[in-house]
Amino acid sequence: MGVSLRRRQVNTSQLSSDIADTIQINHEAFLQKPPLFASLRSFGQSTFGLVQHGVQHQITACLITASIWDFVMVRKYVYVFFGCFLLLLSLSLSVACSGGECTYDSDCEGEKFCQEGKCVDGIVGNACTLNTDCKTGESCISSKCIKVECTDGEQTSCYEGPTGTIGQGTCKAGVKLCQGGRWGWCEGAITPSSELCDKLDNDCNGKIDDDPLCTTTCNDGDSRPCYTGPASTRNVGLCREGKELCTNGAWEGCSGDTKPVAEKCNDNLDNNCDGNIDENCGDCQDGQSRACYTGPSSTRNIGECKEGTQTCAGGKWGQCQNESIPQNETCGDNKDNDCNGRVDELASCNQGCTDGTTRACYTGPAGTKDVGVCKGGGQLCKNNKWEACVGEIVPTTEICGDGKDNNCNNQVDDNCGVCRPGSQEACYSGTTGCTKNGNVYTCNTPCSAGTRTCKADGQWGPCTGETTPAAKEICGDNIDNDCNNFIDDNCNTKLHQPCQTDTDCGTGNRCVRASNVLQICVQECTNDPTICNKNPKRKVCRAYTITDQGQQLSMCAEEASSGQSCDFSKSIMCKSNLVCDNGSCRAATYVNEGEICDSTAATPVLCALGLTCVSFGNGRPNVCLKLCSVANPVRCSRSSFSCMPFQTGGQVGGCIQTTCTQNSDCVFTNTPHECVSTSSGGKLCVSSTSPGTATFGNICDNNTIRCQAGLTCLATSSTAANGFCSQDCTTSGTCPTGGTCTQVSTTQKMCLIPCTTTCSNTQFTCQTIGQLGNFCFPN
Known part of the structure; x- marks a missing residue:
């Protein structure tokens, strides 16, 4: 069969087309993984429940009544008595048809309380005047003890989006405000939405416009x-x-x-x-006010009793403020304290006293004496009657901000909201653009803080006069629209986009290889490193080798430390002496030209800048070679070196020593090299494998089975799994026993094992090698 012999350790490019494809590039940038550029868009449709369970029963009852009523009206002269009965039935269902829930507390189940026709959760129903009349966790609201979830005016952050999306892309938390002891709606939160192709991460999955x-x-x-x-x-x-x-x-x-x-x-x-x-x-418009009174209706505006006012907030009427309700009658003060239309009417008020005598007195509500600012006074007997109580202090409406318990409920400045009515302070509602230190905001122009004023209910009003960041930068106006302290950033629309040449990337960018299959546009800073200072993240001007051109450039990059994420396709590069491995930075060692490199080691051994890690195959260690261009090989400064392409016909290669006659001629003594012959008759210095133990005539594969020093693993082709250990020769007398010196190429002789039909080594078969004859080779 027509088989040509190949030396398995000779494996470089352009020396011979049949071995060119075995040399590979192993560069730092090629450790990066290409990004994913596609995702599937999902469209969601929301549905709404139209009828709740309880309402459905009411509607059904109303329809049944209406149907029967129609039946009766058609036949009213025949079924008069039965019609009257159905009329009573329809009246009994009027509550259900009209939608009212209750009239009295007893109409509600459990601990609910009837308030303005609705059964309200959390109302205990115990009558009260002060918060101290209620149990722990309750407040006195509208003369009823109510279980509260929070303190009026209290705020808390809220978010109702999927777990893991808050803080991603456009998603952010909102704020809930406590009013009437209940948390309100979550205001200002942004949850995931469909991707809108607006250069924002709308679905909050960490990817921008991934659709x-x-x-x-x-x-x-x-x-x-x-x-x-x-x-x-x-x-x-x-x-x-x-x-x-x-x-x-x-x-x-x-x-x-x-x-x-x-x-x-x-x-x-x-x-x-x-x-x-x-x-x-709710039941009212915010800011509305009305007269109110929580005492018995018969006492309203009678004697000392006066109605108060209540204000609408959050759609609900607030507490009744500044009202006066009936108190115990105080003898001798000439007042109608219990608001029954009579002054000092108690029998005890008619008991005489001795003129000039005095006694302690207190006319405030029971339990408030000596609480807060409240204290007792004294009475003088005159004309056998006690005069008014003098010197006492009774409860008054709480004066917010004075640090005193004016209403004598053992709480200072309670129900005062979060601020003093009428006071002002600086405010800012944006999430970026301004930072707060104490009560002072420091902002990036054009963003600025505004002012808010405390309302009568002790809550802050809206922030007015502020300037918040624009949704996106307006390119070319020389203004920092998004207030991130960088002008016209994110205006480089070509950055990180796929490209073929520099012209695809626009002004200021270069097209570089990011992985084996991807080229992207990066921002160049070779001539002006300060240009990187205009970027929010890519602030470092980093040198980078353009493998396709065999030269270097500098690019604006974001540097990542050990353990942090890295992604060259987004200009995120690891700091010096670190390598990006599987998207994470870890420690690495850098070596010079001619030295062994290995990116797969526990601590990767990488080539210094301007070099690339080259594999000669056949089990030989990888070494660092200088990049060069075949068309312009001036980078190969040594006279004995040539620019050899990495692929047949390619223009990018490495500087390889091509002039040698023996191993000692190879210049890289710090890493073992040997001078080998090529199938085209040339010589080449390649990295040496560590010698094995296989002797002449035995099987080898230059991987797990290697030949002794001085021997070569010879196979029938470059794709053969195994060869046998052979050696160079001049005559058959220089071959080991059983070997014959055979001319295998025009310039090279090697020791082969001749055969007729069989071989003594059962792992070998007798094969016809071209015009050379029959020789033993592994099966």
Whole structure:
């Protein structure tokens, strides 16, 4: 058969087309993995339950009644008596049809309390005047002890999106405010939505515009609908799509869309785009006030009793403030304390006293004397009657901010909200752009803090006059629109995009190889390292070898420390002496030209800048070689070196010593090299394998089975699994026993084992080797 002999340890490029493909590039950048550029878009549709269980029963009852009533009306002259009966039945169902839940507390189950026709959870129902009348965990609201979840005015962060999405992309937490002892709605939170191709991570999965529809290129003048609000609100209520235009081959961002805002009560519009109009608006409009009175109705505005006022907040009426309700009658003060229309009417008030005598007195509610600012006074007997109590201090409305317990409930400044009414302070509602130190904000221009004023209910009003960051940078206006302290950042639309040549990347960028299959655009800083200072993250000007050109450039990069994530496709590079392995930085050692390199070692051994790790195959160790261009091999400065391509016909290669006659001619003495012959008759210095133990005539594979020093593993072809240990020769007399010196090429002779039909070594067979004859080779 026509088989040509191959020396298994000779394995480099352009020396012979049959061994060129075995030399491989093993460069630092090739440890990177190409990014994924595609994902599947999922479209969700929300459904709404139309009828709840209890309401469904009411509607059913009403329909049944209406049907029977119609039946009776048609036959009213025949079924008069039965019609009267059904009329009573319809009246008994009127409550269900009208939607009212209760009239009295007894109409509600368990510990619910009837408030304005509704059974409210958490109302214990015990009558009270002060918070001290209630159990622990309850407050006195509208003369009833109510279980509270929180303190009025208290705020807490909230988030209702999927676990792991908060803080990713556009997703952020909101705030809940406590009103009337209950937590309100979660306001200001942003949860995941469908990817909108707006250069933001809308679905909060850590990837920007990871959707097949988010193409990065387009034709100028093209437009497409867009929407930057939550996907479920698109074209619902007031929310409407916008339009995105194509400019300079790229989508410029969504404009003109209308997104959800907080529901505005009583405007008959669906402001928050959830399909409901004026929902959760409560019983009143915020800021409304009305007269109120929690005492017995017969005592309202009688004697010392006076009605108060209550204000609407969060759609609910607040506590009745500044009212006076009946107290125990105080003899001698000439007042109608119990508001029954009579002054000092008690029998005990008519007992005489001796003029000039005095006694201690206190007219405040029981349990408030000597609590807070409250204290007793004294009375003087005159004309055999006790005069008014003098010098006492009774409970008054709490004065917020004075540090005193004015209403004598053993709590200082209680129910005062979070601020003193009328006070002002600096405020800022943005999440970026300004930082707060104490009460002072430091902002990146043009962002600025505003001012908020404390309302009458002790809650802060809206922040006015502030400037928050724009949704995205407006490229070319020389303004830091997003207030991140970098002007016109994120305007490099070509950065990290796939490319073929530098012209694909635009001004200031270069096209470099990021992996074996991917080339991307990076920002070059070779001539101006300070340009990296304008980037929020890529602040370091890092040198990088362009493997396709055999030269170096510097690029703006973000540096990662040991254990941190790295991704060359995003310009995230490991710091010096670290290598990016499987997306994580770890320690590495760098070596010079001609030295052994191994990126798979526990501590990777990598080539210094400007070198690449080259494999000669056949079990030989990898070594660092200088990169070069076949068309311009000037980088191979040594006279005995040539630029040998890594692939047949390729233009990029490594500087390899091609002039030698014996091993000692190889210049890299710090790493064992040997001078070997090629099938084309040339000589080449390649890295030496550590010698094995196989002797002449025995099987070898240059991997687990290697020949002794001075012997060569010879096989019938480069793809053969095994060969046998042979050696160079001049005559048969220089071959070991059983060997014959045979001319295997025009310039080389080697010792072969001749045969006729069989071989003494049962692992070998007698094979015809071209025109040379029959020789023993492994099966």
